[in-house]
Amino acid sequence: MTTDHPPVEDWAVDFDHTDERYAANPFPIWDEIRSSACPIARTERYGGAWLPTRHADVSAIAYDTDHFSSRSILMSAVRPPLEAAPMGIAPPISSDPPFHGGARRVLLPAFSPQAVGKLEASTRAYCDELIDAMRGREVVDAATDYAQNIPVRVIATMLGFPLGDDDRFREFVVEVIEGVDLPPEARMDSMGALYEYLRVQIEDHTAHPRDDLTSFLLNAEIDGEQLGFEHVGRTIALLLLAGIDTTWSAIGASLFHLASTPGDRERLVAEPELVPTAVEELLRAYAPVTMARLVTEDIDFNGCPMKAEDWVLLPFPAANRDPEFLADADEVVIDREVNRHSAFGLGIHRCAGSHLARMELRVALEAWLDAFPTFTLADAHGVRWSGGQVRGPRRLPIAIG
Numbered sequence: 001m002t003t004d005h006p007p008v009e010d011w012a013v014d015f016d017h018t019d020e021r022y023a024a025n026p027f028p029i030w031d032e033i034r035s036s037a038c039p040i041a042r043t044e045r046y047g048g049a050w051l052p053t054r055h056a057d058v059s060a061i062a063y064d065t066d067h068f069s070s071r072s073i074l075m076s077a078v079r080p081p082l083e084a085a086p087m088g089i090a091p092p093i094s095s096d097p098p099f100h101g102g103a104r105r106v107l108l109p110a111f112s113p114q115a116v117g118k119l120e121a122s123t124r125a126y127c128d129e130l131i132d133a134m135r136g137r138e139v140v141d142a143a144t145d146y147a148q149n150i151p152v153r154v155i156a157t158m159l160g161f162p163l164g165d166d167d168r169f170r171e172f173v174v175e176v177i178e179g180v181d182l183p184p185e186a187r188m189d190s191m192g193a194l195y196e197y198l199r200v201q202i203e204d205h206t207a208h209p210r211d212d213l214t215s216f217l218l219n220a221e222i223d224g225e226q227l228g229f230e231h232v233g234r235t236i237a238l239l240l241l242a243g244i245d246t247t248w249s250a251i252g253a254s255l256f257h258l259a260s261t262p263g264d265r266e267r268l269v270a271e272p273e274l275v276p277t278a279v280e281e282l283l284r285a286y287a288p289v290t291m292a293r294l295v296t297e298d299i300d301f302n303g304c305p306m307k308a309e310d311w312v313l314l315p316f317p318a319a320n321r322d323p324e325f326l327a328d329a330d331e332v333v334i335d336r337e338v339n340r341h342s343a344f345g346l347g348i349h350r351c352a353g354s355h356l357a358r359m360e361l362r363v364a365l366e367a368w369l370d371a372f373p374t375f376t377l378a379d380a381h382g383v384r385w386s387g388g389q390v391r392g393p394r395r396l397p398i399a400i401g
């Protein structure tokens, strides 16, 4: 399935985020680059790309939307055509200012704390349902039996899509986010299948409006004008892509940590009121999302001669573990009080779904800890992490006791 990716020999000048070692354990790689003479790595792969690892550099680039465009936020061999701007393939994440502002504002009411609060009871009921289906087994796969299902159900419910289509959503997500290596034709096919699916759903909502997020978007306006079919379709594609893989990864990584760190697990079972604080620390330490930017014009960035159309990867998880930014950055301190992490990004594109993600993560952990207070990792060698820009466990064998 992959194009040519020889194993990486020198991370400073030939990095590749799809390398198996990067997927399995990127932390020492980021540490090595960060503490070297040049904390911004380079690669000629993907037509040329850079990888900052210090919090200060990741932050400066994320805030500088003049020199670093979001025209594409998934790095692949192909750059989307310039005509894709200003909306881009998945507004608002793929839009630069000034288009970005309206495309983002229109979404925010649907993801406010009040709107998210209304989803908590049904999310908990669904977690309990998944848990009940696991009871009686010794070992379960916490990634496939549990984590991956929760965000799919939540977003499908919000959008008013058929709940039985869960498997299709997951396929779309994996193909689009993890399939960056696919040849352009195969990539177009998977995008085409996603947009065809969305076209049918949106047409159905146009004909039969209801009280859900899809109908809300179809009625929404920016500067007095409705969004239009294309904009709505692309935003919904973003919500599926941004909402599923990310949250599934965060839930899985948190369960991985607690299964392999009995002290932290026991503390959360004994002090459930600590879960919200622990959620922030787990988000920081296992931040799943790395985003990309395209350089808009030649620029010298902290001594790096960046060229127009070079990629820059923004590894928010590496920024979160920068010891210059935070003391004990490499340790998981489950009751860490001051925790200004960037798992949800930095700058104008900061995650619009963060309240929803936090609720899902907290509820998923609370329900799990309540049901399986003594769980442990069943087979450390059986754990598999996804490669690419969204990192989380895709296989997670856990003994539920």
Ligand code: HEM
Pocket: 062, 070, 073, 092, 093, 094, 104, 107, 155, 238, 239, 240, 242, 243, 244, 246, 247, 250, 287, 288, 289, 291, 292, 316, 342, 343, 344, 345, 346, 348, 349, 350, 351, 352, 353, 354, 356, 357, 358
């Ligand atoms: C733990 C789970 C999640 C993490 C770690 C996460 C992380 C991120 C990050 C790092 C960005 C910034 C992108 C950039 O700078 O290019 C982002 C943007 C975004 N996220 Fe999330 N996300 C999560 C869950 C969600 C959920 C559940 C939704 C909604 C269903 C969502 C919707 C969005 C949207 C719409 C944007 C684009 C905002 C903009 O461009 O203004 N995310 N997310």
